[in-house]
Amino acid sequence: MLRTSALALAMLSASASAASTLPKNVIFFIGDGMGPAYTTAYRYYQADSEVGQVTPTVFDRLMLGSASTFPHDDTVVTDSAASATALATGVKSYNGAIGVDEHKQPLDSMLVEAKRLGWQTGIVSTSQVNHATPASFVAHAELRSQYDVIAEQYYSRRLQENQPLVDVILGGGQRYFPMQHDGLGQSMVAWGYQYTDSLAQLDSLTRTPAMGLFADKGLEYAIDSEHPHRLSAMVSTALRLFEGSKQPFFMLVEGSEIDWCGHGNDIACAMKEMDDFAKALEVAEAYAKRHGDTLVVFTADHSTGGLTLGSNGEYQWDAKVVKQVSASLPTIQKAILNQPAAEMAKTLTRYVEFAFTEPELARLASVNQDKEALYWALSEIISDRSYTGWTTSGHDAIDVPVGAMGPQSQRFVGHHDNIDLSKQLTEIIQAQR
Incomplete structure (x- = not known):
C-alpha cells in the first residue's frame, strides 16, 4: 500500500511539474466560423460516413472544452471583429470593432505583448491579412471595413524603431499592400521585409521579417485551388523561419474561409477548408511534440450558418455526396450561368460526380439566368x-x-x-518576463 501511495505521489509530482512548465512558444489557431458541427462533420467526412472507418481527427485528439462567443452588446451573436478583439485582447467589444473597446479606445493584443517582451511574432491567414481576425491582433480601427487604415499599421506600428510588430506575415491582401513605387508593400520591402507573391516559392523566404501575399484579397478556396493545403504550407514556412532564432515566438493562424463557405451554405467548400485547417494544425502538433516547448491552442471566433448533420427529418448525413463535389458553389454557378439546359447538364459533370435528377436539372434551368437564385438552388x-x-x-x-x-x-x-482564453494566453506570455 505504501509503495502504491509513493508511486501515486511521484506521478502527481511529475504532473504538477509539467503543468508548471512554461512554453517557450505559443501558436494560436482560430477556425473562423468553425462551430462544433464543423469539427464533427470533418470526422465523418474523413471516414466517408462509414462507421467502421471513423477515426479521431486532430480536433478530437486535442479537444479539451468549449467557449462562448457573445459580443459586448445584447445581440448574443457576434461578428468576427468583436470576437477576434475579445480573443486578442481579453475585452468584449461591439460588432465591427478592431482592437478597440466599446468606447472605441485602443486595446493591445497578446501579439503586441509578446513583441513587447522580445518575442518574434507571426500572422498566417487564408483571408487578406488585414481582415477582421488577424487585424484584431495587430491594429486599432473603429470599423473592420477600414482596410487601408488596418494595413498601414502592419508597417507603422513598431514598439522599437528597428523591429517590426509582425515578423512573419503570410496570407492574402495584395491590393492593400501595393508594390508599385511608394506603395505600402514596397515600403515594407524597402524597410527590410523579404517578399514573395507565389505559394510555390515559399522557400524563397529565408529570414525574418518576411511577407508573402498570395491573392488580391482572400486566397482561392481550397476546393478550387492548385494548392489545397495552402494554410499548412504557410504554417510550415513560418515555423521554419522562427526555428532558426533563439527567441520565443507567438503565431496566430486563421482558417478564414471556413466561415466564407459557411456563409454560402457550401458544405463541400467548408469541408475542404476544414481539411486544410486540420492539416495546418497537425503541422503545429508535430512541431510541438518534436520540441516539447510549444503550446498549441485552437478555437473558433464563432460558428457560421447554423450547420447541422441531418436534415428534413432524415436520420442521416452522407459525406460521400459531399466528396463528390469538386468545386465551390461560386465556381459551379459561374460555369452554368445562362447555359441552355442540355449544355448545363454536361457542364455539371465536370464538377459533380453524382447524376442530377430530371427535376433537379429542371429547377436549375428555371433559374439559371438569375445568379443569386441559381446559387441557392445549387446549395x-x-x-x-x-x-x-x-x-x-x-x-x-x-x-x-x-x-x-x-x-x-x-x-x-x-x-x-x-x-478567458485570451487572458490565459496573455498570462502565459507575460510569465516569461
Missing part, C-alpha cells in the same frame, strides 16, 4: 442530397470548441468565455 440540392442542414447564411451563437496541447494546456480544460 439546396447538394445540401438535400447529403442531408446537410443550415439555419442561416449568417453567424450563430453556438459555443465553439477549444483544444490544446503542450505546456500549460491544462488551463483550457472545461468551458470558458472567449475573453
Whole structure:
C-alpha cells in the first residue's frame, strides 16, 4: 500500500511539474466560423460516413472544452471583429470593432505583448491579412471595413524603431499592400521585409521579417485551388523561419474561409477548408511534440450558418455526396450561368460526380439566368442530397470548441468565455518576463 501511495505521489509530482512548465512558444489557431458541427462533420467526412472507418481527427485528439462567443452588446451573436478583439485582447467589444473597446479606445493584443517582451511574432491567414481576425491582433480601427487604415499599421506600428510588430506575415491582401513605387508593400520591402507573391516559392523566404501575399484579397478556396493545403504550407514556412532564432515566438493562424463557405451554405467548400485547417494544425502538433516547448491552442471566433448533420427529418448525413463535389458553389454557378439546359447538364459533370435528377436539372434551368437564385438552388440540392442542414447564411451563437496541447494546456480544460482564453494566453506570455 505504501509503495502504491509513493508511486501515486511521484506521478502527481511529475504532473504538477509539467503543468508548471512554461512554453517557450505559443501558436494560436482560430477556425473562423468553425462551430462544433464543423469539427464533427470533418470526422465523418474523413471516414466517408462509414462507421467502421471513423477515426479521431486532430480536433478530437486535442479537444479539451468549449467557449462562448457573445459580443459586448445584447445581440448574443457576434461578428468576427468583436470576437477576434475579445480573443486578442481579453475585452468584449461591439460588432465591427478592431482592437478597440466599446468606447472605441485602443486595446493591445497578446501579439503586441509578446513583441513587447522580445518575442518574434507571426500572422498566417487564408483571408487578406488585414481582415477582421488577424487585424484584431495587430491594429486599432473603429470599423473592420477600414482596410487601408488596418494595413498601414502592419508597417507603422513598431514598439522599437528597428523591429517590426509582425515578423512573419503570410496570407492574402495584395491590393492593400501595393508594390508599385511608394506603395505600402514596397515600403515594407524597402524597410527590410523579404517578399514573395507565389505559394510555390515559399522557400524563397529565408529570414525574418518576411511577407508573402498570395491573392488580391482572400486566397482561392481550397476546393478550387492548385494548392489545397495552402494554410499548412504557410504554417510550415513560418515555423521554419522562427526555428532558426533563439527567441520565443507567438503565431496566430486563421482558417478564414471556413466561415466564407459557411456563409454560402457550401458544405463541400467548408469541408475542404476544414481539411486544410486540420492539416495546418497537425503541422503545429508535430512541431510541438518534436520540441516539447510549444503550446498549441485552437478555437473558433464563432460558428457560421447554423450547420447541422441531418436534415428534413432524415436520420442521416452522407459525406460521400459531399466528396463528390469538386468545386465551390461560386465556381459551379459561374460555369452554368445562362447555359441552355442540355449544355448545363454536361457542364455539371465536370464538377459533380453524382447524376442530377430530371427535376433537379429542371429547377436549375428555371433559374439559371438569375445568379443569386441559381446559387441557392445549387446549395439546396447538394445540401438535400447529403442531408446537410443550415439555419442561416449568417453567424450563430453556438459555443465553439477549444483544444490544446503542450505546456500549460491544462488551463483550457472545461468551458470558458472567449475573453478567458485570451487572458490565459496573455498570462502565459507575460510569465516569461
